[in-house]
Amino acid sequence: MTEKQDEDIRIGIFVCHCGTNIGGFVDCEQLAEYATTLPNVAHSEHNLYTCSETGLAAIRNAVKEHNLNRVVVASCTPRTHEPLFRDCVQEVGLNPYLFNFVNIRDQCTWVHMKETDAAFEKAKDLIKMGSAKAAKLEALERIVVDINPIALIIGGGISGMNTAISLSKQGFKTHLVEKEDKLGGRLKSLYKLFPNDQEASAFLEDMTKKVEASKNLTVYTSSKIKSIEGFIGNYNVEIEQNGDIISLNVGAIIVAVGASVFEPTNLFGYDGEKSITQLELENKLKNNEVDANNIVMIQCVGARNEERVYCSSICCMTALKNALIIKEFNPDAHVTILFRDIYTPGIQYEQYFKKARKAGVLFIKYTLEKLPLVDKNEIKVFNEYLGEEILIPYDLLVLSTPLIANNDNSDLAQMLKVPLEENNFFLEAHVKLRPIDFATDGIYICGSAKWPVDITESTTQGLAAASRASRILSHETIEVESSTAYLPEWNKSLCKGCEVCITICPYNAIIKNEDDEIEIIQALCKGCGTCGSTCTKHAIEIKHFNNEQIMAEIIAFGGKIIE
């Protein structure tokens, strides 16, 4: 290295194996060794899980022992783990902005699994770039914004109702928006609930009463979200109710929009009469309209196939529940369940399965390759265990279909600026670390909007969302990102007063002050950096993403030919 080593800068680089997620594809020990050859690097090591307590302790110790003043972790993604490492370096007295993240998992080993040599070279470059930026990092002061202690819950199903009740009980003003004319969501169309056979209508009535009794809670039915703007603590939301627009300002938003039911058009003779869905069966049971003796249910209709790979998770229990209800009404009825796998996790659900078997419900396994064939009065199915085809007579066929994502999810996702996964369900910030949060601060997710879940799980998540949101709402202020735009003292003479920055700032954060100087209001600036790259005189700088830092990254990459 010909570059002059800066005596004052001491970088520590921590290469994470992430179990085998990184370590299984590239040699982390060699990466750590490589890191020591980079300018300003005073220490490097590799850890099995840098985010584990052991890994964090290693960082803390190394900072003390080697007198580090910059820390680089090469591991997963800053989108999930940056806060953790920032906190960690802060604990040993470093400013959190002296930490830099290098993504060698999500954007390296996971996407180049079959080209491990190239992945190794890429990881080296990324570490080099990250380290070059780290050398230029500056300590920043935190910025504080006010929190409006009001919550908005989108969706008045079981999870949304739970969130709303909980938040309002905690004393927060709460708005609950439901697009249909009544609260309850899917619960409205159910008959009994597993595993305790409680009447859904009674349960819903109970919940609705609680909502009505909640003092701080306003319910908007037949209402749609029109627009959402703002940021944590201060979201401006417009709701449309019967053609009227209602404007709200809220501090946190909870997405509880639930899911829709898949309609099995053209599948297994579905006609809504002799071949119906589980949901339609619930309705018939409610009205005591089932007068069939031979009932067959088919599981995984339109699920766990090529088109829809996921397991809807509630259908096994729904089928067992309804089979048992039928058996109870009419013990002589023949109920056969054609399944691919029966999923009944935990003690209670497994007991429920045993109960169904004891009650005489018949279970026959089929495979995706040999789907049951539905005739007018018979179903032909290849019995895996007997190794031969059998005929089952039926007078009612019930199809267990999955919950699918609402088709207006993408509209809401766009307004909230949050992601959807490939099946159009909402995608949480992190499946294990932040399962109820979105990556965007102040917005939370619960219930079947994220994934098909039953009532127990909807309730759990609804309450969890309330708790996550109250973490924010219970504070008068919150610290937000400090990486804002600013006009450094030494650049003031560069500014020619063209005011381009004022016109392009979407947050009106840039003004001309009494001294006729450009001033950037720190609390309003969100740090997009557009003014910095537009400034006609390069006078505006962007903290934590300044020109020098980004240039350092570019130069570190250096256009070296990849071998």
Added chain:
Amino acid sequence: MSYEPTILGFLCNWCSYAGADLAGVSRLQYPPNIRVIRVMCSGRVDPKFVFEALKIGIDGIIVMGCHPGDCHYLEGNYEAEKKFNMLKKFLTFINLDNRIRLEWVSASEGMRFAEIVSEFTNSIKELGPSPLKEDKDLLDKLEAIEMAADSYRIRALVGRERTIIESENVYGEKVPQDKFDNIFNTAIYDEYMRCRILLSLKKNSKSVKVLASELEIDPSEVLEHILILKGSNSITMGEIEGITPIYEYTMEG
């Protein structure tokens, strides 16, 4: 071994970077050539970053942001697009415009991210190594372009484009897009030529005729630029060789 290009990506934190992470979570495989610099918004990408990357021989540069209307900061991607269009126009002069790319990738489009990166990498592979690695002449032209793009006139036009087209100017009128494009194209061309003249004179003083043959443009056009450059004190008339004035570069301009 076949040639492997170097690709630099600028990804906005909220959509494209998240999309790239999703490609990872979904284990989608794409060519390993790309190195990513995370920025908060695509609007953060200063044209000078792109010039720097080109100058040091990076073969392809891709900027990715949220889809129009989806920018986490509302409008940053529109500004990114304006800057990108400007870059494209300039780079067309030296045939390097196909080495830069602007794409929109949302947080849920892991697949789209992987596809775009694959496609872009392959297209750069087909183009071969960046000629800037060897061609000194071309590097000089790029320097002129960088200087032109960095001029107050161009940066101000790019920064004001949306205001000029979308809202009324001081005279209470809106400028239609095609009219703006005309003004803009002329500005880009003129600034490029003037910067080439300046940089050429910086090396050594020359006559209009010599400049004209060097720039491969008409001497009368060179003269027009010379007059403007003289007006801004960027150059002066030095000695006169016979009847031909020789122009020199000054530091003032």
